[in-house]
Amino acid sequence: MDADVIVVGTRVGGAATAMLLARAGLRVLAVDRTRFPSDTLSTHQVQLPGGALLRRWGLLDTLIAQGTPAARMVTFDAGPAVLRGAYPHVGGVDAVYSPRRTRLDTLLVDAARTAGATVEEGFVVEGLTGAGGRVTGIRGTPKGGTPRTFTAPLVIGADGKHSTVARAAGAREYRSRRTTSAGCYTYFAGLPVTGGEIYSRPGMMVTLWPTDDGLTIVFLAVPLARFAGLRTDLTGNYLAAVASVGDLGERLATAHRAGPVRATADLPNVFRRPYGPGWALVGDAGLVMDPITGQGIGHALRDAESLSAAIVAGLGGRRPLDAALAAHHRDRDTARRPMYDLTTRLARFRPDRAGPTLFPAIAADPALVTRFLGVLTGAEPADAFFAPAVLRRIVGTRGLLRMVAGRPAPATSG
Incomplete structure (x- = not known):
């Protein structure tokens, strides 16, 4: 065997899982088709439970030192009332952080390498290998190289909502709910925020969060039915929608857009069974939901901790691996179901009677x-x-x- 565990995908969930498994003494090979630093579509938000994990792992201070600001106060403007307040403390963390993915993903990849994991960037996984109904490894090609095969007792898919590993392993899908919203965002300079800002209006939600380099990310979510019209003039329609909320029109008039508007309607909502013979899933590969509540990064980090603990227990002989992975599966679903239900309800943009x-x-x-x-x-x-x-x-x-x-x-x- 080339490794004890192979991790496919080294963004948040994959890199964190590789780091934790390597820290536990396992031989870890992690591969990704991209090279870091690399950007990706993201809500950016590391919610309180995710921040507490980064702190526990010794990474949050590094993220802060590199320039990611804290959002400790929040304004939630629901229309009928405006809520202003502070976050609770969770694991020594009282703020939401919204790092650029070029920073956060690179930090985690570096931490995985420091822990002893081998990270192969620019490696395109084309499929899984198997024997006797069990996954035994991966096959793929380094960009510009020749095809290679790697073997391990366990392959982890951390390769996102359209996971190659999940598809090849035949991971069962359940609790699937149709896509009902679309999202777009960009960055602004000269748009200071002292904390997070959330504006909920009929037919849209706008959020503002401080991010790296003195910038503010402004995210707009709309019903899926509006997306085609929005895209006819993406930048103009995005700016008009955001400017219609509260005092954002006046504030945007003195700010400078610091990048293109990025948009997507590829926002599935689905649970997948996160393990099987010789394989497991982490992050969006195993459970993905609409980004309107900004849970993706935090869920990936929490998945990484739970899954890696199950793998260490199983491969270390403290309990059967299948039993450990089954317990992780139950715990994941129990913990995620309430937020999944809330998120998919908010993403439908139905009138708020309450x-x-x-x-x-x-x-x-x-x-x-x-x-x-x-x-x-x-x-x-x-x-x-x-x-x-x-x-x-x-x-x-x-x-x-x-x-x-x-x-x-x-x-x-x-």
């Missing part, structure tokens, strides 16, 4: 604002916060009935 009652009540209580922001960052399960008993405590019985019926709260005088 917002006019719920958001003013949350805005009036700083502790509730912090807890709500914890839900948005994945630190608290959405189903726990939105449970009927919790909502009743927030808005009262009459308020809860108004939310269910979709009636606005009564006007107040004064």
Whole structure:
């Protein structure tokens, strides 16, 4: 065998998994078709649980030292009310970070190499090898080179939402939900933000986050039905939509766009079984959801920790590998399901019947604002916060009935 584990794809999930497995003493070969630093479409956001993992792994301070700013305060403008507050603390982290992928992915690839993993850049995986119904390795070609085959007891697909490994291994898909939104973003100089800004409006969502080099990323999400029209003049329509929200028109007038507008409607929502004989999946290869809640990076990092722990236990003989991977599968689905449901609901852009009652009540209580922001960052399960008993405590019985019926709260005088 050429390695104990082969990792296909070395962006966030793959590089983090390779790093953790190498730190545990396994022989790791990680391959990627690209060469780093390399950019990719991304929400950029490292939510609180992901930031806590980077801190635990000794990487967050490096990311900060390289210039990625923290967003500790958030403005959530829901229309009926504006929520302003601070994030909760999770694992010693109280901020969301939004690094450029040229920085974050390179940091993780370097950390994997430092840990002892062999990383082959510019290697295009063309398929899997197998014997007796079990995956035994990969076959592919280095760019400009000759075909090669590598073998290992376990091959991990970290190669994204259209994973070659998942397809070749026949990973079962379930809980699939149709694409309902499209997203686009670019960067601006001269558009200062003191924290994150989220604007929810009928038929669109706009978010602003500080990123590297003094820039601000501005993300626009719209219903899928609007995407064809948006693309007729992508830059002009994007700018018009963003400028229509709050005071962003005035602020954009004094800012400078620092790159092209990037857009996609390739936003699937699907769970895949993340393991089988000789193979496993991590990150978007195993579970992908609409980027409207910005969970992809954090989920990939959390997957990397859980999957690598299962692999170390299985290959180290502490428990059967299949049992360890099955436990990882159950834990992943239990942890991700509430955010998956919330994300796919938000991405449908249906009228918000509850917002006019719920958001003013949350805005009036700083502790509730912090807890709500914890839900948005994945630190608290959405189903726990939105449970009927919790909502009743927030808005009262009459308020809860108004939310269910979709009636606005009564006007107040004064």
